[in-house]
Amino acid sequence: MAGLQEQRVHGRDMLECRGCGAVFPEGRATTDGWTYVCPECEEVEGIGQGLRRC
Numbered sequence: 001m002a003g004l005q006e007q008r009v010h011g012r013d014m015l016e017c018r019g020c021g022a023v024f025p026e027g028r029a030t031t032d033g034w035t036y037v038c039p040e041c042e043e044v045e046g047i048g049q050g051l052r053r054c
Contacts, residue, residue, distance in 0.1 A: 014054040019044035023054060 015036070016023045022040035029036045029051060037045040044050030 015047065015051045016054050017041060017044050018050050018052060 017038040020041040028039045036047050
């Protein structure tokens with residue numbers, strides 16, 4: 001059970017850019033908690049649109 005919880009926490013905290021393929025912690029992609037932009041390419045934005053949860 002602990003392993004399942006650990007996977008959910010990790011999956012929720014990590015994002016993948018659909019543009020450049022970079023994987024990074026969610027906190028690196030936002031400064032205000034509402035707007036998300038890929039910190040690597042800085043061109044892709046929005047969870048569900050350009051960024052997806054891993």
